[in-house]
Amino acid sequence: MASAGIVNIRRDVDDKFYRYRMPLLTTKIEGKGNGIKTVIPNMADVARALSRPPTYPTKFFGCELGAQTSFDEKNERYIVNGAHDANRLRELLDGFIDKFVLCKSCKNPETELIILKQGRTEDIIRDCKACGERTGVDMRHKLTTFILKNPPVKIKKGKKKTGTGDAAAGVGGGGDSPDAEASPVENGAESDDELTKKIKAEAKDLNDDTTLTKEEWSADTSPEAVKQRIKALEGGLAGVSIANGEDEGSDDDANSPYSQLGKWVEESKDSHEGDTKAFLVAAYKKAEELGIEKKHKSVLVLAQALFTDDVLNEIPKYGALFAKTITSEKHQKALLGGIERLVGLSHPDLLPAVPKILMALYQLDLLEEEVVTQWGTHVSKKYTDKETSKKVRKASEPFLKWLEEADDDSDDDEQ
Ligand SMILES: [Zn+2]
Structure with missing residues (x-):
């Protein structure tokens, strides 16, 4: 299609x-x-x-x-x-x-x-x-x-906030309630019963999967191999000097460095088919040349330019570049923003795959638990419209629940 x-x-x-x-x-x-x-x-x-x-x-x-x-x-x-x-x-x-x-x-x-x-x-x-x-x-x-x-229906709002995406408006009550039903995401969404049911059914499936999953996921995305690739990539990048970009550039500017990076990546990604590593190094160098390799917005642009409906296979393929460019919470949020646009706007058919997508990113250490949880419980208009933002977050619920539950297990494993 x-x-x-x-x-x-x-x-x-x-x-x-x-x-x-x-x-x-x-x-x-x-x-x-x-x-x-x-x-x-x-x-x-x-x-x-x-x-x-x-x-x-x-x-x-x-x-x-x-x-x-x-x-x-x-x-x-x-x-x-x-x-x-x-x-x-x-x-x-x-x-x-x-x-x-x-x-x-x-x-x-x-x-x-x-x-x-x-x-x-x-x-x-x-x-x-x-x-x-x-x-x-x-x-x-x-x-x-x-x-x-037929006047516009006033959407019932709890709190009206601007810039919710980055505002540290704490998740009420913290993580001790496993039932996240009362999160701000739910505001004004009472008509979504059907969707909630579906997600709950899926949460079950996912939980069934995840009882043996850590291994299964490992087998799927082969994090060992990816980690090695990341190491190799970082080695390859070690000699590259870091320039300091200052200009954030405007969203609307077709000549902004971000647009240039996005266009370059889109045009180049297929021509390097055989040698992904070389492509990723080249993409990073391109970002550097444009002076935006440290910007969180570059992560958003990379996600938009690299990911397609085949995102689950592309995450391990391109993971190393994200590992290199994601250096803060803000960068992680930009990656989530890219995913929001991908599944919310470009490929709504991917919505049911959101938990798997987040899982894949999480397994590669591209996302941290606290950041995903904060993101998942706060609707934001930073990257998409509010309804889409809400939809994507709802779809992520099974993963958020899994995170919460997996917390206890992994503590034991890793010590
Ligand atoms: Zn205006």
Whole structure:
């Protein structure tokens, strides 16, 4: 299967590592004659990335095309009557994003729609989380009537924090409650019963696996071999001088050193097929040349550029490079951010594999228990939208539980 399309929310930003990404809108024509219609199978995912109800962009298409629309939210069916070209709808989606998502002032997509009532008039405002500006939408657009009739559901929030990703807002109560149900991740997610059930079932499976697993995992990823490779790699890198990069570079800049590194890695990773070690050394040298080999953001870029739907095989293959570049908690979080984007946005079908992915990274010592636990219990908008962040963390639960349980055993083993 071809890799799932993923594009920048602002398609005018030509940077593969732009922070705000969404799935490429897809279409499917159904029916014929007068009953012909265009179904948008991934509208729910697209809308989630935009933090808007899926009905808004669908209805927007209807307004722009003068077509009837219909939704079956339960089954995530979003339909525009008539046969419409995917590219045309993507262009229209750009229009929707411009008019109803992006902050008018700073063009950041992290906005919330709010309805302001002043006397008899109602205004729809984009409330920007990035710059704090509140900018109105064009109330002459027909969609505004629909929005006023179907106002955005206020998401119930516990605490409202910004920058939750790195804030050391302690995990309440510490690790003594094995039942992590009450973690902040759960806020406003009551409708996810189904998902919780699935994860619980999977947690069982994983626990069954892990009774004999440490060996099984060892056999799978062969950590001995990988550790040797890491040593060899570090030896190979020992002579490389360390430059000090200062400029973090902007996310939106296609020429930023991060974009350059990402592009280089993507272009080079297959041409070195036979000699992974040489490729990894070269990638590190590239990062160094760009002055960003010590930056945590480089870890994110490497994860995005290296990992595909074959991530479980790629982790041991590329592990040495991450071992070399991950030097702090912040770096580990960037790696987790890369995984979030991979499984949350590019390959949602990998979501059930999250526990295995985390396990593989953990086995290679790329992640520490405390960092994963902290990450797993705190939703963050640093790397993806909030819903995706929540989804990925929920999927990680079996691994978090395993970590907690494995704690006692390994203490005995290692002494
Ligand atoms: Zn703004």
